[in-house]
Amino acid sequence: CSLKPFCPAQKMQARPLSVFLLFFIPALGGLLFGYDIGSTSYAVAQLQDSTYSGTSWSSSASSPFLKGLLTTSTTLGAFLGSIIVFQIADKIGRKIELQSGSGLYILGASGMYLSSFPTSSHLSVSLLVIFRIIYGLGIAFSMHGAPTYIAEMSPSNLRGFLVSLKEAFIVVGILGGYFVGYMLEDYVGGWKYTWGCSLVVSVPQFFMLWWLPKSSRFLMLVGKEEEAMESIEWVFEGEVGELFEDIKGQVGRQREKELTQGTTSIFALKWRGALLAGVGLVVLQQVTGQPSILSYATPILDSAGLESYSSVLVGVFKIFATMFAVLYVDSYGRRKLLFIGNSLMLLALVTLTVTFFFGDGDDDEGLGVRQIVTLGGMFVYIGGYQVGFGPIAWLMISECFPLEIRGQAVAFAVQMNFFWNMVVQFLVPVIQDSIGNVAMFGIFSLLTAFSIWFVNGYVPETKGLSLEEIEKFFEKQHREKNGKDVKTPLLSHIV
Numbered sequence: 001c002s003l004k005p006f007c008p009a010q011k012m013q014a015r016p017l018s019v020f021l022l023f024f025i026p027a028l029g030g031l032l033f034g035y036d037i038g039s040t041s042y043a044v045a046q047l048q049d050s051t052y053s054g055t056s057w058s059s060s061a062s063s064p065f066l067k068g069l070l071t072t073s074t075t076l077g078a079f080l081g082s083i084i085v086f087q088i089a090d091k092i093g094r095k096i097e098l099q100s101g102s103g104l105y106i107l108g109a110s111g112m113y114l115s116s117f118p119t120s121s122h123l124s125v126s127l128l129v130i131f132r133i134i135y136g137l138g139i140a141f142s143m144h145g146a147p148t149y150i151a152e153m154s155p156s157n158l159r160g161f162l163v164s165l166k167e168a169f170i171v172v173g174i175l176g177g178y179f180v181g182y183m184l185e186d187y188v189g190g191w192k193y194t195w196g197c198s199l200v201v202s203v204p205q206f207f208m209l210w211w212l213p214k215s216s217r218f219l220m221l222v223g224k225e226e227e228a229m230e231s232i233e234w235v236f237e238g239e240v241g242e243l244f245e246d247i248k249g250q251v252g253r254q255r256e257k258e259l260t261q262g263t264t265s266i267f268a269l270k271w272r273g274a275l276l277a278g279v280g281l282v283v284l285q286q287v288t289g290q291p292s293i294l295s296y297a298t299p300i301l302d303s304a305g306l307e308s309y310s311s312v313l314v315g316v317f318k319i320f321a322t323m324f325a326v327l328y329v330d331s332y333g334r335r336k337l338l339f340i341g342n343s344l345m346l347l348a349l350v351t352l353t354v355t356f357f358f359g360d361g362d363d364d365e366g367l368g369v370r371q372i373v374t375l376g377g378m379f380v381y382i383g384g385y386q387v388g389f390g391p392i393a394w395l396m397i398s399e400c401f402p403l404e405i406r407g408q409a410v411a412f413a414v415q416m417n418f419f420w421n422m423v424v425q426f427l428v429p430v431i432q433d434s435i436g437n438v439a440m441f442g443i444f445s446l447l448t449a450f451s452i453w454f455v456n457g458y459v460p461e462t463k464g465l466s467l468e469e470i471e472k473f474f475e476k477q478h479r480e481k482n483g484k485d486v487k488t489p490l491l492s493h494i495v
Contacts, residue, residue: 012236012243014155022153022235023162025212026098027169028205029142032105034170035198036074036135038177038315042184043191044070054189057121064433066125068426073129075422077108077136078143082415085144090407093222094149094215101141102209105202108135113196116189136418138202143394144414148406151398152217153235156466160330163398164391168322171386175315217403217467220251250403250468266405266412274400274474277459279413281338281393284451286420288345289428289444290385317379321386333463334392338455341388342448348381349445356437389451393417399462402471 044067050058060066081104089097111131118124147163154162180197184190216231225248232240266275325337355373401409431440462470 012155012238012240014158014236015234018235019154019158019162022212023150023165025205025208026142026146026149027166028201028208029098029101029105029138029146030166030170031173031176032198032201032205033139033143034173034175035177035201036139036173036195037170038174038179039181039194039197040071040074041178042181043194046181046185046191046194052186052188052190054116054192055121055124056119057125060121060125064429068429069129070132071429072422072425073132074108074136074139075418075425077133078139078418079136079415079422080133081137081140082144082411082418084137085140086408086411086415089144089411090218090221093218094145094152095209095212097141097145098149098212099206099209101138101143101145102202102206104134104138104141106199106206108132108138109196109198109202113192116192135198140414140418143417144411147394147398148410149212149215151467152215153231155235157330157464159399159467160334160395160463161326163395164326164329167386167391167394168319168326171315171318171322171390175319178315217247217251218407220247221403246466246468250471266409270475271402271405271409273458273460273477274402275409275412278397278400278409279416280454280458281389281396282413282417283420284447284454285389285393286417286424288342288385288389288448288451289349289424289440290345290381290389313375314378314382318382318386321383322390325387325391329391329395330463333461334396335455335459335461338388338392338459339452341384341386341390341392342452342455344380344384344387345389346384346445346448346452348377348379348384349441349448352377352381353438353441353445356441396459396462399467399470400460400474402474403467 047053047055047070048058048067085097092100108131111134112128115124115127115131118127146166150162150166151159177194181190181194184194187193213231213234214227216228216235219225219228219231228247229240229244232244236243325341329337351373355370355377358370397410397413428440431443460473462473465473
């Protein structure tokens with residue numbers, strides 16, 4: 001049996017401005033997500049400083065519980081938001097998701113800034129946590145809507161590049177958060193300006209989203225064929241009938257299945273291969289530690305005797321590593337980048353475990369060998385993540401789920417992503433305080449080794465295939481395996 005890469009979109013001429021806008025405007029939601037990661041590293045550290053906090057509760061902010069709560073509150077909001085998105089994603093569509101996310105970003109950032117004004121410490125902390133949760137709700141809507149919208153609207157030959165490039169926007173946001181936090185770390189009350197600066201992006205994004213059409217595949221799914229054609233023509237010029245009929249045919253087959261078999265759950269046996277690959281990747285993306293470590297990058301590097309500007313250097317390096325994956329994801333493929341990235345992460349984590357085993361660096365003066373090894377280990381750890389898990393996990397969940405369950409399946413994957421991110425983020429300071437950096441990096445090493453085994457066994461190669469072809473692959477996989485475990489789901493075996 002042969003599954004040749006065929007995509008009608010590749011036979012048409014894409015409109016450059018439309019492709020830019022359908023990527024850039026949703027990707028700003030990813031930038032705002034990254035900005036919170038980077039800025040939180042500095043903002044939480046400043047809230048613990050009695051000199052620069054500008055609050056009456058700076059001493060309380062040093063407790064592992066409150067430090068963990070302030071750091072993970074946006075992740076808690078993102079987790080709660082992903083539960084909401086799971087229920088409504090296929091009802092409201094991708095564009096309304098993105099608009100809702102942008103509005104929640106604005107409300108959350110405004111509230112975080114205003115939370116500094118109440119004189120009551122309990123009220124101030126409560127408001128700050130509440131509005132950080134609201135900002136997290138915006139993250140959930142944006143991080144579900146953006147990759148799905150970009151994947152459904154972009155030409156298939158650019159899909160991997162554009163969805164991966166969205167990860168680069170997250171990284172730019174992280175660097176921006178590091179930079180703003182670093183510039184304001186010696187300014188009294190600088191944390192409220194650091195978090196409030198996200199309004200510079202979220203307000204323009206909210207208005208720009210009105211310019212975008214709704215997703216053509218979503219419109220077809222809800223029976224609005226005329227609007228779906230207009231949406232396709234907004235992206236492509238020339239004869240678009242073939243693509244229109246291809247999407248229409250796929251939706252028609254799904255409706256026929258629903259009439260004969262009824263609506264199926266995303267947990268149905270026939271979707272197991274896609275769900276395991278997509279959700280497995282996003283869970284491992286979190287439990288291997290890198291996203292959570294970034295939120296505590298400043299104190300971790302401080303414990304190794306490094307200056308606070310080291311976090312900014314880490315952010316700069318992260319961008320270069322991300323661009324490698326963006327440029328090569330459609331030539332190297334998803335699996336190869338995952339293997340390369342995870343192997344680099346494992347090497348770095350083992351190195352960091354050994355380095356911290358020899359003690360903290362607070363007593364060292366200057367930039368010694370151990371500090372250089374620690375910084376280098378963090379660079380390789382982050383670089384490996386950005387080559388593999390960073391862009392590929394989000395890309396896979398945007399393309400591996402069939403249209404019939406895509407909204408709910410992506411929402412479930414995002415839900416699992418933020419749940420485990422919240423758990424790991426909350427546990428990092430507790431683990432550091434109780435058993436230290438050595439045990440923490442050791443645990444992440446074991447989980448990263450497991451992730452390499454998982455990728456080898458359960459993640460297929462999808463480069464060069466249209467969304468409809470990927471859906472056909474998983475359907476074929478289910479029929480051939482008859483519900484049995486798939487050991488090596490390489491598309492190359494059947495191409």
